[in-house]
Amino acid sequence: MEKINIQPVKNYGIKATVAQTLATVAQSFLLIGLGMELTVSTLVIGDLRSSSPQSGFSMTQNEASWYGSILFIFHPIGSVMSGFLQERFGRKRCMILANVPSILGWILLYYTNSITMLYVSTISMGMSIGFSEAPIISYVGEVTEPRLRGSMASIASMSSMIGMLLISILGSMYHWRIVALLSIISPVACMCFIACIPESPMWLIAKGRNEEAEKCLCWLRGWVEPNVVKSEFHELIHYNEVSGALQGDSTSRKSSSILQYLALFKDPLVYRPLRLVMLFFFFSFILCLIPCRPFLYIILERVGIFDYHDLILVLLSVLQIMACIITILTVNRLGKRFLTLFSFATNTFLLFAFGGYLIALNNNLISSTRWIPLLIISSIFFFGAYGLSSMPWILLSEIYSNESRGVATGVSAALSYLLIFILTKSYLPVESLLTLEYSIILFAVIGVFGALYSYYYLPETENKTFLEIEEFFALNKRVH
Template sequence: MSRIISRSTLSQTLAVMVKNMVLIGYGMAFCFPTILIPDLSRRNVDDPLHLGLEGISWIGSVNLVLIPVGCILSGIITKPLGRRRALQLINIPFFICWITYYFSTEVWHILAALSVTGFVGGLKVTPVLTYVAEISEPRLRGILISTANVSISAGIMMEFILGKFLEWKLAALCSLIIPLLTFLLLFLVPETPSWLVSKRRFEEAKQSLAWLRGWVPVDEVAKEYKELLLNSQMARHLEGHIVDQNNGRNVLRKRVSMVKMMRKRSFIRAFGLATFACFLAHFCGVSPVGVYAVNIFTSLGSPIDGHSATVVSGVVSMIAGLLSITIVGRLGRRLTSFISLAGTAITFSALGIYTHLNNMNTLLILKNLSDVKINSTEDSSRIHSSSISWFPFSTLILGVFSAQMGICILPWALVTEVFSYEIRDIAAGMITMNFYILGFLCIKTFFNYTSLLTLPGTFWFFSAVSVAGLVILYFVLPETEGKTVYEIHQHFSGKRKLGKTMNRRNCSVEEGSKQSENLHLREYI
């Protein structure tokens, strides 16, 4: 039995690792503006690829504009294509965008490619989320889902390393290897059994399930296959497919049912909480720091060059993502989020004090691209001894670690935990849209509130957001770690309280799922 479990774990892990290649490629594309901005802002004003301040703000944020559009279309495109094929096709536009960067001669070429990567980043949402959920066993699902954030961080780190050693066009050329390799590797993993069953491709579903459970004979997965068929029938019933097929009222009933569910207290409370978590994930400060990292590190007098410091922040982000898997399991999601926000509040507050005392009132990039004259006092204040200059560098790195450890992953954890079965797909798309819209607003307006509040004031603003978020979450965020789906749904429906501590009892995921399904079925009927 242990051998079968080991092989089953290996097969599911390999499938998810291949899927995560898509996220690595997305992470590389998502952080590419961080590499672009320093080089393009330093070019001669007569160069067609020179960027002014407005251009820089668009380069840093335009890839977020079309992500919500991609999110809307993600489920529509994924359903007929299948999860695996959708993941494959996503790599084609990524590949084309990397080529576009390499051959670009005008700024609009770069902006167009960034917009496309954002749109495709939205398209990835449904296949990425559903693939893991539909191929993994309950005992592995939580860990395998947690690898998504780590994979994106790994992609960001890889792109930062390329930007450190290569000119941005060569970095783009090297980056196209990832979508090409991912496209080919996805041929080696199966489609999800659930999708195959939904398309009545039953033999292929059996083969897929046998592959995912350790390359075993089909007979050994017969019991799980029967449960899969039963769950598929229940899902079709819940979605309103088994309703008067002849008179077409099933579609209308399904839509009316969705609207009713979105008006329920459970959905409104869960949606509000997840959207607030999205706000905190950006406005705690980590998003603009990530995009404008090179200039921010340089402005703070980093003891190492801006590109090297950015590589360090990428490595730290990935380590934080890995540690979060263990930390959440030991401390719970609620306490981990509090520690994360406390960390960002302290670090950005300290950075505000440091920049204020050293008369660092603006970023270097703002001075380089404006006609403001740098006075001698502020000029001299940017020359630090090596012992002092390590303070802002290490503090900012600690802030990145704190954010990536908890608050940055909270929105995605809530999407998978707090919404009921029937509405989860729609809720995931809506929350993802909100996440990237807020991200666009945060990054696009960064220079505006840096100019308005000064650099110390901006850091204090990030700190204040973190403090306010910690206080609000203390009262509204329940502890979901160790709780069943049924218990979580009951909490947001107002029928029970989850409490503020972890539930360490050995409650099976299958039991919780069955309770949840029975609840949904009773409410539907």
């Protein structure tokens, strides 16, 4: 196979960094809303599963299991829909429309007075999350320079952590109904901010709207004149023309029919990165304790630190944001591969330590000490956010070919949240069967396999162009 000549992309300097940061921050308000929607169930379950709920109705363990996971059933529907629609209507329009079901979900949660209404509100939120994921991922990857792609994608991931922190702070101050009412501000602000940023130049070029694409590219590269971006603009046009050449396909798939899009998944440039990222999602969800998070208050009670649950939730959110900030500052220097392997090893060790502590405590080998489980849980959340939880989403923005990016990211996001649903829904039955301590040990064992898989198959994509990344998957390379 003949290797395609890949030209380095120009470094535009500080003004371009500012412009791309503004665009990333604007669309990241969607992810702030996502973090809020993912976390509010913890507040609701904590209240309705308490001995004296303040909301006029209560919740059984089975209902709590469904409420904590049902959001992830309906997210895939929105993700698949957005994967197709963003190819037709663009990233920007899809991101604006994604806020509508979010607003509806918060209103329904505020007025809910039954378990059924709780389900309906979280279904609406799940549709919003799903509808926003694919355009967010595609947009960040397409509008940023290779030197900034990892940092900008980390900002997007950090935004969901900020949303979790906001819900945690509001939950420590107000009842969850008031929290739901205040949360409406986020999607409304998001619609206003996204209206002010440009459309993806790469999508516009794919649609033959080159003049608009050039104007958007000038905005994103620091509000410069067209002659400044001339080289990169022609490189984008060239990439749009040759993307797919690595698999020896001389025809361009321009049809927008669903069957044509689905046929893309027979392409090695789609199914190989899809396999990689889905396994990455599985391992990272386990090591970051994602299946346990809706039931975090229950776990804190089991380890004897429930009295401070509101403050602990705020602390964990702050730690995750700090980890994301460190990721933003270090990913370009250390690389995504090193951060991933480091986080895999660290969280696997921490899970073994947590499981060992619980086994020793339950067998009366040690006395209960509050600071040990708090330290371990805090460390798991911190190192999970430093490399693990954000990295698969960063990879989604850059590992798919141009012609498949919109649909493939939508399907990937859908499958990831379907995976979260399965893991979350099955967590309580698994814990009942194995007990908490051996469930944690099982997670640690899975982490060992995840670290080994990443060592052999995860490529370094930092500072790589889209064509360089496509070449890796086209040749079916292995890192070691």
